[in-house]
Amino acid sequence: MRSLHFTDTYLPRRDGIVTSVRTLTATLRAHGHHAITVAPAHRAQPAEGDVLPLSAVPAYGLAGLRLSSWLLRGQWAAGALARIAAARPDLIHVHTPGPTGLLGVFAARELRVPVVHTYHTDLHAYAEAYRVPAAALTTGLRLYARRLGVPPVRAGAGRRAAVDAVNEFMLRGAAAVILPTRAVSARLSLPVPAERLAVIPTGISPVPLDAAARGRFRASHRIGPAAPLVLYVGRVNREKGVDRLIAAFARVAAGRPDARLVLIGAMYERRWLTRLLRESGVADRIVLTGQQPPAVVAAAYRAADVFAFPSTTDTQALVLLEAAHNRLPVVMADPLLHAHGLLGDAALLTGPAPDELAAGIGALLDDPAAARALAGRAARRAANHTADGYARSVCALYRSLPFRDETFRLDKRATCRHARYSRRDGPSR
Template sequence: MRAVHFTDTYLPRRDGVVSSIRTLVRALADRGHPGLTVVPRHPGQAGEPDLMRLRALPCGVADLRLSPWLLHGATATGTIAEIAATAPEVVHVHTPGPVGLLGVLTARRLGLPLVQTYHTDLHAYVDAYRVPTGALRGAVRLYAHRLGVPRPAVGAEPDSGGAEQAGQDPAALRRRAALDATNLLLLGGADAVVVPTRAVLDRISLPVPADRVFLVPTGVAARRTTPAEVAAFRAAHGIADADKVILFVGRVNREKGVDLLVNAFAALLGGCPHARLVLVGAIYEARWLAELLRSVGAEVAARISVIGQQPPSTVAAAYGAAEVLAFPSGTDTQALVLQEAALAGVPAVLVDPVLHRHGPLAGAADCADPTATGFAAALLRLLTDPAAARRLGELAADRAAEHTPERYAAAICDVYRHAARRQAEWAGRPGRPQPVGAFGRLSDRGRTRR
C-alpha cells in the first residue's frame, strides 16, 4: 500500500517523531511500499525523493515551523490534487499541527483510509509551555472550520475555587479541555490510531474506540561507531580517560527534566568526582539553561558538557563513550534514545515508572525516585558498580533487539490493512464522509489500483 505521511516536524530538526517517520518510510520502501512524506519547508533542508515540502513560517517555539494553509484554506486544493496524482492508498498522520490537519482533510476528500500515530504526550507539553487557552480554543474553531464539521464543545469553565481545592490548576484544566476537543477533531474519524507504548493510554483518554487503537513500538536500528570515533569524541569534548560519562540525548529543555538531571548530577559528584555529564541535543531555551548551570555553581558546571544537536555519527560515538544514559523526562511516550542506548550496551536510569514498565525495554533499566537525591543515587550505583551496569546493559540490548525497523514496518502494514477494510466497510453507509468535488474521480482511480 502506498502511504502518504503528514508531519509538522522534519529535518533539519531532530526529534523522536522525525526518527520514527524516517525509519518507517525506509522500512516500508524496503518491503515494496514506497510512499510520499509531506513536511513543512525549512531553511537548509536537503531535498529528498518522495518529499513534498510546504511553505512554512517559524512559530517561535522549539524551532518548529507551521504551514500557513490554515489561514488560506483555498491553498489546500492544489496540494491535495498534487498528492492525489501520486495515487496514495492510505493517509498516515503523525502530528497534530497544520500539516497533520491537512492529512485528515486529504483522507476525507480523497476517500482514503486514515491512520494516525499519537507520538507525543500533548497534554504534558501544553502544560510545560503554558500554551494560552485562547490559542488552543482558536485552533479548535479553525480546525473545525477547515474540516467543515461542527465545532466540538470545549467543556465548561472549571470552577476556580473547586479546582484549586482539589489540587488542580484551573488554567491547566482549560488547556486540557481545549486539547481534548482538538484530539476529537483529528482522531475521531480515524480508521486506526497507533500508540508507540502503553504510556500513552495510561496518561490520557483518546477519543477512539479500543478496537481502533493499535500498540506498535517504533523499531530502532543500532547506531554503528568505532573505537577511533569514540576516542575522537572524547578528545573533542575534553573528556579524560578517567572520566565516567553520564549521557543525556534529547532536547535540552525543561519538559525533558533537564533541571532534575543537572541537580542530581551536582548531588552525585561527591560520590564520584570523575563523573562528567554530557548533554546532546537541540537547545531552544538558552537563557533558561544558562541560569540552570549558574545555579549549581561553576565547579559543577565545569563538569557538564553541552554540545548541542549533533549528526547521527556523533550521537553514536557519544553512546560509545557513555557509562550510563540518564533519562529524566516524565513526558515521553516512547523514548527512542532508550533503545538506541540499549543497542549500544549502555544501561539507563529513568524516573518515569509508566515508561519503565510499559516502554520498549520492559523494565530493563533502573527506575529512580523523581527527585535530585533519588536520581543521583540510582546513577551513582551504576557508575560505581560496572558489573551491575554491564548486566543491565546486556538485558536492555536483548529487549531493544526485539523492536527492529523490519518488524515495525510489518506491524504498520497490518494496521494499514485493518484501516483499509474498515474504510471499505463504512464507505457506503449513511453519514460517512465521501470524496468531494473533483477528487471523487481521482479517489476512484486509486481504489481501482488497489
C-alpha cells in the same frame, strides 16, 4: 501500496517523531512500497525525492517548529491538495496534530482514503509544561474547524479540556490510532474506540561504528578516558526534566571531581538553561553539543557510562532503545514508561526528584558489573524491536483497514502478508 505520511516536524530538526517517520518510510520503500513524507519546507532540509515539502513559516516560541501556511491562508489548501492528490495515495498516515497533520486529515476526507494516526506526543503534558493558555488552544480549534468546514468541537474549561477537544477533533475520523507503547493508554484516555487502537512500538537499526568511536568522542570534548560520563540525548527543554537532571548531576559530581555530563539535543530555551547552569555550580563540567547527526550520537552512547533519562512526558522515548542497542545502562524516572515501555526492568527506575536520580546514577557508576548486566538485558530487549519488524507490523495494520472502492491492493508476495496483527494484542511476528 502508496502511503503519505504527514508530519509537522522534520529535518533539519531531529527528534523521536522524525526518527520514527524516516525509519518507517525508508523500510516501506525497501520492501517495494511507495511512501512519501509531507512536511513543512526548510531551507536547510536535505533534498530528498520522497519528501513533499509544504510552504511554511516559523512558529516562534514553539521549539523551532515550522507551520504549514495552508492553515494561515485557506486559499492555499486547493494547491496543497492538488499536489497530494497527484501522489495517488491509498492511505494517509498522520504523525502530528499540527497544521501539516490537519492537512492530512483534510486530504484523507477529500480523497476518500483511510487515515491512520500515530499518537507520538503526550499533548497534555506538553501543554502543561509550556503553560499553553486554554484560550489559545480553543482559538486553534476554531481555526482548524474553519479550515475543514465543520462545526468546532466544544471544549470545556481549562487547559486539559482544551487538549481533550484537540484530540477529539484530530482522531475522531481515524480508521486506526497507533500507540507507541501501552504507557500512552495508561496515562490518558483517547476519544477512540478500543478496537481502533493498536500498540506498535517503533523499531530502529543500530548505527555501525568502529572501535575507536568512544575515544574520539571523549577526546573531542576534552573528557578523560576514565572520567565518569553521564549522557542525555533529547531536546534540552523543561518538558524533558532537564532541570532535574542538572540538579541530580550536581549531587553526583560532588563526590566525583572528574565526572562529566553531556547533553545532546536542540536548545530552545537558552535563558532558562543558562540560569540552570549558573545555579548548578557545575556548569564547567557539563557539555552542551546541540543537535548532532546519528553517527555522533551513536559515538556518544559508546563513550558514556550511564544514560540518564529524567523525562516523565514521553510516549516511547526512542533514545532508550538507542542506548540499549549500544549497551549503555539506563536510569529513568517515569514509572509508566518503565512498566509499559520497550526496556521494562532492563532499566533502573528511580523517582523524578534530583536526589533520587542522583542515587540511581551513582549506583551504576559505583558498580560497573551491575551496570554491564543491566545493559546486556536491555540490549537483548532492544534486539526485538527492529526497523523491519516495525514496518511489517504497520503494514499488517494497513491491510486490516476498510478501504473504499478496493483502492488498496497488495501483491500476494508483499512483505506485509507475512505479518500477523491483532488489534487487541498488538503486532506479532
